Amino acid sequence: MPKYSFECPNCTVRFERNLRVGIHTMHDCPSCHEPAPLIMEGFGFAFAEGKPTNSGVHGQDYPTADQAVGRSATSRWGELKERDLVKKAAREHSGTQALIRHTGKDYIDYEPMSDVGRVARRKLTRHAFKVTKEAKS
Numbered sequence: 001m002p003k004y005s006f007e008c009p010n011c012t013v014r015f016e017r018n019l020r021v022g023i024h025t026m027h028d029c030p031s032c033h034e035p036a037p038l039i040m041e042g043f044g045f046a047f048a049e050g051k052p053t054n055s056g057v058h059g060q061d062y063p064t065a066d067q068a069v070g071r072s073a074t075s076r077w078g079e080l081k082e083r084d085l086v087k088k089a090a091r092e093h094s095g096t097q098a099l100i101r102h103t104g105k106d107y108i109d110y111e112p113m114s115d116v117g118r119v120a121r122r123k124l125t126r127h128a129f130k131v132t133k134e135a136k137s
Contacts, residue, residue, distance in 0.1 A: 008036040086110060 001018040008015075008029035015030055026035040064073070087110050090099055094112030098121065102109040113121070 005039045006036040007039050008032060008034060010034050014039070083108060 001020055003016050004019050004024050004027070005014065005016050006027045006029070007013070008031070011029065011032045011034075013029055013031050013036075015036075017024075017027055019027075025038050027038070028034070029036045086108075087099060090110040090112065091097055096112050096118075098113035098118045099110040100113050100117070102111065
């Protein structure tokens with residue numbers, strides 16, 4: 001429940017109450033029992049304490065998504081280029097474009113897809129295209 005602050009105009013006592021969300025313009029003073037008006041203090045949100053609002057360094061004030069999660073886009077692109085080289089080698093070795101991906105804990109491996117697998121994938125793709133086309137109509 002949110003915390004609301006009130007100040008009594010008669011005895012100048014400030015007090016807080018945890019009340020349900022709603023409009024609470026007045027609440028009885030705990031000392032004189034007269035109605036005390038709501039005090040508007042601050043806002044419903046705050047920035048993290050200790051962090052400067054503007055450091056003057058663009059990279060710190062406006063980090064990219066990669067910086068925010070702590071990874072480098074350059075290293076990620078390097079991983080993708082290495083993976084493309086592995087796929088290219090697997091395709092050249094097998095003579096087919098269709099590959100099956102195996103992902104392990106510490107590796108990603110590719111193997112050529114069999115003729116039966118390619119036929120099944122084509123059927124599945126055609127079926128999905130047909131269903132999507134019918135749904136749009």
